[in-house]
Amino acid sequence: MHDLERIGQAAKEASQYLARLAANQKNEVLLACADALEAKTDLILTENAKDMAAADPSRTAFNDRLRLDASRIKGMADGLRKVARLDDPVGEVLYMKTLPNGLQVGERRTPLGVVGMIYEARPNVTVDVAGLCFKSGNACILRGGSEALTTNIALVKILHKALASLGHPPHAVQLITDTSREAARDFMRLDTYVDVLIPRGGAGLIKTVKEHSRIPVIETGVGNCHIFVDASADLQKAEAIVINAKTQRPGVCNACEKLLVHADITDVFIPQICDTLTKAGVEIRGDDATQERFGGTLPAAEADWHEEFLSLVIAVKVVADIDEAIAHITRYSSAHSDAILTESNVNAQRFLAEIDSAAVYVNASTRFTDGEEFGLGAEIGISTQKLHARGPMGLKALTSTKFVIFGDGQVRA
């Protein structure tokens, strides 16, 4: 705990420094960090090879996220350059109005202060988060997966050198190198110094953080996403959207996991979409009506409606109408991304108003739920909670506001 206490204090001090930096000072640092990462490509690859050598070879998807190569390092550097080009959110005045007594009152964006991040063994997150926090004037404390520790230490050392070379405190970005479970728990109790804690990773990680954190948490990511194909949908577009949402990248949180089909179109659409899905290698788990209409369907269990498959599996259900579709989604959705495919404006508006999810779509693939796709420039995660930030979080989600008041001697009557 002693060490974490020191890390927290140093972060708090750095955050006061960072809050005062001008955008061009911050951009200069981001560009210097990008150049430094590229210049040290060989060193980073040597350190990453040590992590890879210690990795369990059977975890292929996991190891793919852990592994770096020259183009991925260039990708991280380019990510920092892109963040440098984004507008600085700090200092933005959201509005300023003059009250009857002559007081001018407005709200002005400020950094949050100290951002804590707990994530899995993905070295690119280390650089992404450091860049986004720095640009938004926040100090950050990073706790990445133990399997990426050697890589992360190398990356943060390079960022520190770049910060120091421009005369800025390296404590703007700190890495917790004790990757024990105890240290993680202690980190979650650093509420004196850390303003927000963002877990990024699987459902288990997020649940643990929610349970143990004394720091306010922004919950991210779990996506049990639905597509409801309404009676009036354009079935050709519907097929393309469902296939895209399910198969384009099945392992991510905005992939479609559940398909609801209006009863009026089951005879046509169920055989059509199930055939195409099956040919694309997707396993279909269906309710009775789906099983009747498509031979290859496995029976869906109750648990399937709750499950985030993250693989080439989809559960399919026939619903009587939009009411049943909305009721089903309200009950089972993780409130990440849900879509209606319809040509009915009334139904589109109802779905938008009544489905209470971070992203609600009409006639498009759920795969678009992403900070870059939504035009935020970059993303630190996707919030599935309602407080503070919801959906893809860009730089603005890393800010707070304060009221600023200009007077000329006003006192309250």
Place this chain on the structure above:
Amino acid sequence: MHDLERIGQAAKEASQYLARLAANQKNEVLLACADALEAKTDLILTENAKDMAAADPSRTAFNDRLRLDASRIKGMADGLRKVARLDDPVGEVLYMKTLPNGLQVGERRTPLGVVGMIYEARPNVTVDVAGLCFKSGNACILRGGSEALTTNIALVKILHKALASLGHPPHAVQLITDTSREAARDFMRLDTYVDVLIPRGGAGLIKTVKEHSRIPVIETGVGNCHIFVDASADLQKAEAIVINAKTQRPGVCNACEKLLVHADITDVFIPQICDTLTKAGVEIRGDDATQERFGGTLPAAEADWHEEFLSLVIAVKVVADIDEAIAHITRYSSAHSDAILTESNVNAQRFLAEIDSAAVYVNASTRFTDGEEFGLGAEIGISTQKLHARGPMGLKALTSTKFVIFGDGQVRA
């Protein structure tokens, strides 16, 4: 716990209903509630008299907040009528942009869902909170101080009848009638149903809620507010502002508790302001420099710089310059409301940028930190945290947003 579980479930269900109400339906309810409260004035006074009869007569300020009379009941009713006149925040589209691929992406305001409120024995809070939550489409669960229970039961019964008479579920507003400490603790663990918990009251109450809540909390209220009188300040205006901020209503969170005076003006300003404060009945606790310049000064202890006095006491300190003032405030302020009095634009801008408080003032009394004074129309509390809402919280602080996306068959490449 069984009973609270039921309350939570009923609130969740009601919240789904409330999210769909149009503004005119909500306003109709608010006006009906206002009329019902006025019509039942006698009943409310009878019930309130029971609470007053059981109250400890020695707690005069406490009892003053507990006591109702006809004009206070009219005040509560008028408060609801005022909330009815405010714009409905729900459904507001913050922006809508068209992306290169033709997708239209925007953010739309939604209710938070279920708002929990823990507060002291102030019956007006029951009605205020119910009105603000209802207008913003949220269900609320109220847990007021035990000393006001009989009054609160009567008030909520009247609101329920008005809701039911218009065909709406009474569970939109629920009161926890078990005022035991155990029930309060169980309430704080209802995170399955309650989206946010707002404690309103003294520092002790807020600390308890922060420590025990599993529901996300919005911290409110504690105000250790500072005024820094810079060397260039207009000393006549400064005197009026300090007197107003300290004495106009000393028991509230936006009252001034600390006065910092630039060293260059101590010889003139310390005797002047301390004399006026003393004549207004204010006790002065000062550092050495203040004690030297004003005879009636008591020595300030370290604890005084942290303390929220909430009474006619002020601590006064001489600082060498704006740097020392900013450092002192950064260290001791509760980050509620802090002011600089200065004619220097450079120093005003520095203070605004560097003081990290919910409300930062130039040349005005800190007493203005209030939802109505800031033009928000009403206020559910003053947030002193940085996540989600900061400073006076109006209807918008009771909302979240969701991304809404309109497509025409777009899929991700």
